[in-house]
Amino acid sequence: EVHLVESGGGLVKPGGSLRLSCAASGFTFSTFSIDWVRQAPGKGLEWVSSIDSSSTYIFYADSLKGRFTISRDNAKNSLYLQMNSLRAEDTAVYFCARESAAGMIGFDYWGQGTLVTVSS
Amino acid sequence: EIVLTQSPATLSLSPGERATLSCRASQSVSSYLAWYQQKPGQAPRLLIYDASNRATGIPARFSGSGSGTDFTLTISSLEPEDFAVYYCQQRSNWPPGYTFGQGTKLEIK
Numbered sequence: 001e002v003h004l005v006e007s008g009g010g011l012v013k014p015g016g017s018l019r020l021s022c023a024a025s026g027f028t029f030s031t032f033s034i035d036w037v038r039q040a041p042g043k044g045l046e047w048v049s050s051i052d053s054s055s056t057y058i059f060y061a062d063s064l065k066g067r068f069t070i071s072r073d074n075a076k077n078s079l080y081l082q083m084n085s086l087r088a089e090d091t092a093v094y095f096c097a098r099e100s101a102a103g104m105i106g107f108d109y110w111g112q113g114t115l116v117t118v119s120s
Numbered sequence: 121e122i123v124l125t126q127s128p129a130t131l132s133l134s135p136g137e138r139a140t141l142s143c144r145a146s147q148s149v150s151s152y153l154a155w156y157q158q159k160p161g162q163a164p165r166l167l168i169y170d171a172s173n174r175a176t177g178i179p180a181r182f183s184g185s186g187s188g189t190d191f192t193l194t195i196s197s198l199e200p201e202d203f204a205v206y207y208c209q210q211r212s213n214w215p216p217g218y219t220f221g222q223g224t225k226l227e228i229k
Contacts, residue, residue, distance in 0.1 A: 020190055035218070037164075045164065046155075047218040050206050059216045062121070095163055106154035106169030108176070113163060 002026040002109045004096050009114030016086050021116060022079040022096030027109075030074035033057075033099040035107060036081050036115075038092035046092070049081065050099070086118045122146050124221035132229040136203035139195040142204050142225045146187045152211045155184055155193045157225075165171045167206075170195065195226075203228050 008020040020033070022043035036048040048059045049070040057069055069082040079096050093115050123146040133139055151171040156164035164176040168184035172189060181196040181205065195202055208221040 006129075037220075044223045045158075045209075047209075047219040047220060050217065055227075057216075061217060062215060097164075100169055102168075104169050105171075106166045106175065106209070107156075108166050108169075110163035110165075111215045 001096070003082065004023055004098065004109055005049045005096060006096055006111045009094065009118065013103040013120050014084055014087060014118055016118070017062070017082070017084045018086065018116060020083065020116070022111060024077045024079065024083075024096075024098075029077040033036035034079045034105070035097050035099060036070060036079075037095045037107070037110075038090075038096055039113070040089075040092040043092075045046045048094070053080070065084035083116070086116075088118050090116060091115060108120050121215065122149060122219055124208055124210055124219055125199070126206075126208060126221035126224045128224060129222070130225045130227060132227050135198050135200055136228045137198050139193075139198055139202070140225060141193040141195075141206055141208055141226070143186075143188045143191040143221050145191075145210060149210040149212070151187050152199060153184075153186070153191050155211045156207045156209065157202075157204050158207065164207065198226075200228075202226065 001082045003025045005023045014024045033052045034090045051070045067085045071080045076087040093113040096111045098109040125144045127192045153171045155168040158164040172184045184196045205223045
């Protein structure tokens with residue numbers, strides 16, 4: 001069974017940093033692209049970043065302006081999101097999600113999310 | 121940047137009724153569109169991929185249609201568990217990435 005489990009969220013002050021992790025199991029992690037999606041309290045979904053299976057193609061939402069870095073370790077079946085210069089507007093639940101098989105549009109498995117709160 | 125606009129923002133219906141949710145793209149996205157259902161406190165669940173294909177385990181009462189700029193998610197006969205928020209999502213080649221619509225809340229009338 002496919003599982004994605006996020007961790008690393010918490011309370012951080014504005015300007016601080018945080019590193020999120022996503023542990024994957026139940027599938028061949030090294031063959032799938034994985035994404036981060038966030039959801040501010042009471043708001044809709046916002047795509048954050050994606051990374052392909054070999055870390056060759058990495059994309060970010062324009063709104064992040066270089067503050068976030070996505071990475072993965074296929075040997076550890078893990079995905080990461082390094083978040084720097086955090087702002088109050090980065091407060092959200094952060095989900096990791098697996099992209100469907102190549103050529104199909106949709107994220108077929110999601111973790112339950114980890115809450116990041118940016119506040120002084 | 122492609123913008124997805126969902127309508128209506130809120131849809132009030134009763135169990136057994138038919139629900140029709142719309143997603144309009146600011147420019148053509150071909151069939152690169154997915155639909156999700158999200159319930160409070162839960163992660164989104166993929167319903168439809170590539171505009172019209174049901175994801176694994178999704179009941180047949182859910183169907184997707186459309187291409188280009190206009191898409192529709194139809195729930196043929198609402199069950200109590202279908203009341204939730206629904207999002208559409210598109211993939212763009214430039215700038216590369218994904219965009220979600222703002223969501224439609226389907227509530228019990």
